[in-house]
Amino acid sequence: MINPNDIKFYDVQTIESHSTGIVLTNGKIDSINENETKGSGIRALCGGSWGYTSLSGNKDIKSGIDDAKMLAKSMNSHSPKDEVDLSPSKIPKKISSPKPKISPSDITMEEKIELLREIEHYIKSEGLKSTTVSYSDSTSKVIYMNSEGAEVEYDIVRSGFSVSAVAGNENTIQSGRESKFDICGYEIFKKYDPFVAAKKAADTAKLLLDAKTPKGGNPKVILDQELAGVFTHEAVGHASEADLVLMNDSILKDKIGKTVAPDEITIVDNPMIYEFGYFPFDAEGSEPEKTILIKNGIMNEFMHSRETANRLGGTPGNARSQGYAQPHVRMSNTYIENGNSNFDEMLSEIKDGIYLIGSRGGQVNTGEGIFQFNAEMGYLIENGEITSPVRDVSLSGRTLDILKEIILVGNDLKINAGFCGKAGQTVPVSDGAPHIALSKATVGGI
């Protein structure tokens, strides 16, 4: 009944993963968790319809492929629509994924616990109400194959730690948190000094006890690299994902070739640099490419999967998934390139305003181009100088307006690791920027 030639494409992404997590709270090990999983996500395309199946454990992939094909065919006959064609995918020839210097499996559980205890003990002496140190590592093998004959794989190790501290007085309790994640092994603790991070978290918590909540309004602001990175990711990055553009859900959809920001602004997404969002090929087996989203203030290109690249014209390489879930167009390492200003020049230029530091996260409504993000802390800028600390500050705005309010771009780019949620899936990313100064922004406060 069904012509087997109806299926024009299928692919299989298989992931085997081993992970360890340790949490130490208030001097005691709170939890240890070890997970070992294996599974496959399978897609098949028939006409303009996708069928998708997933299998967990040691299941027969062949039956999963058959099921995905049946789903695609069934969908195509239920609700036929325009043919979907896929842009050709460049399959990487040689994969040189970074190898860990110290494999997490070579370090005993006892040794890992001992280090976490030392880190916690180090800040314990600072008189805090609560402290938590967590560590995690994961080792994954990603295997990709498709009906065009591609067959590629890579191994990747990700590690990270975070330290959070809670300080309290009679009026309030406040927290500070520092985290470092990277594509590396146990050398994470050599790349980033955990004691410095722990001290910083503790200092932030204590400083915030006496910080004030600023008055809400529309002041001039300087964003530190981490917060400017979150702004880049939320306000510009998501709206530059071609699947959202095609869904008519992006404020940047008609902006290619148009000026959207000052000419000092260049924003790129680059999966090839060894930051937390790195991958040697994407969830469709495509070799990644650097995408220049905004070039000297002009909207330049979007990020694509093979399907969106074909529909809009562009280069695939940004299809990503959490584990073996269904791929979507996602960012990797997204950042604003360096400008010319140094921080002191920014302070004197801004004169009076707020300096916002660190991020508790953000969210964007890409269709309307409205975003919100929350700073971990900040300082008032008075007469060109940093003065009293502030807490509980959020910033919101319209992407297109706020890009135009950027008046200075720093020369001190820093990239931070993080996790990004979209379509119910979380993937590792990084985002970054130099310090940036805005002529005005809506700041929430009392």
Add this chain to the structure above:
Amino acid sequence: MGKINENIKDITEEIDEIISIMDNAISFAKKSSADEIEIFYAKSISTSVSFRNDKIESAKESVGSGFGIRAVVDGASGYSGTNISERLIDSVKAAIKAAESMDGDPMWKGLPEKSEYLEIPGLYDENVCNMKLEECVENTMNIIKGISSVDGVKPISGGFSRAVGINIIQNTNGVSAQKKATIVSASADASAESASDTSTAFDYGISRTFDISPLKIGENAAEMAKKSLNGDRIDSGKMPVIFHPFAFSSLIENTFAEAIDADNVQKGRSPLIGKIGEQIANPKLSLIDDATIPGKTGSCSFDDEGTPSQRTEILKDGILKTYLYDSTTAARGNTKSSGNGFKSSYGSVTSVDLSNLVIIYPKSDIIRETKSGIYVNSLIGAHTANAITGDFSVEVRNAFKIQNGEITKPVKSAMISGNIFDLLKNISGAGYDVKDVGGIITPSIKIEDISVIGSE
């Protein structure tokens, strides 16, 4: 056509085999160095159909399953997980090794014992299990139809899904229990455009049985998007804010829910430490965690540790009565588990979570009673609220001005700031529109004197 999906997968397939694998692991565990072992198994089968713009894009069928293992040594719990059945015994060993590496907990009172469980009606619907792909497609088409029925509004994305899940828990204290549940959900994102403005909105419905209307969900999203077009700027100031259940539940989930988690209380991370018995909210406000309500999305006969479900009064007449507990926190707090030990996935550590949180406040026509204020449908950035202090500063979405008891013009871009514990004191009304938003069951809530910041 129509022959393709005849073989609906049966959730109970392979279950006998799984139980014998678990029995085998329990026998192994009894001979091991661990004091106690718990083996948790979860399996789900889901079918979802999604759309982009006005076209159905894909159909997805996922079968997921896996084991979570917990080993207790000297009162400390070590965890492991795997979705490879052949590796279960190795996982048990890994959990034991983890537990042995931990500090003992002298307060530990043991994993739950075998007990009787209440049958909660309405959590499993055979019709949902038997729902065919064709029906899922049709329901998805109806969401698109609902959106497109509103003039000038287009679908962005969304979909329909149905799932059936099974959980099995066994432990070395004799607990051996099984629960099945079904879930149906539909979601719609819609976009309205005028010459000078674009507005988007969403709606969704989630239920244990197919009693949601995909068409209506589509229409709701579309109407909300259309009504939100061409919004006004708003002057900053303090004013009453009415939170739609979407907006109120997202704040509660990110702040209050964390504060009543006994784990956060015991670790010094909750502003409600030492407040049991105190008046912390408006005396007309009560909050109840209740896993026993028939048919609700957060209901279950027992939690993920095998503790029987119960109804827990958290806040009664504004007075804080209790925190929520799992076995670990209950032992440390010298009390009993409230049946709130849940796992986010089979392989995760068990922690305290809400079942259904029911928000109770006398109902009235809160919009009519408001002279001047704003109505907020949902929030952008609720997850950035400070869980430790309850402070939040978020952007409003699909918000409207209220003037002389009527909803008037939409508001474009404004932030609201405050503290959840001040909000609970300043509640001044609740609407008639009770909604179950992913386990938080709340009407619209009116709060006085919220700081609203308009953009320039």
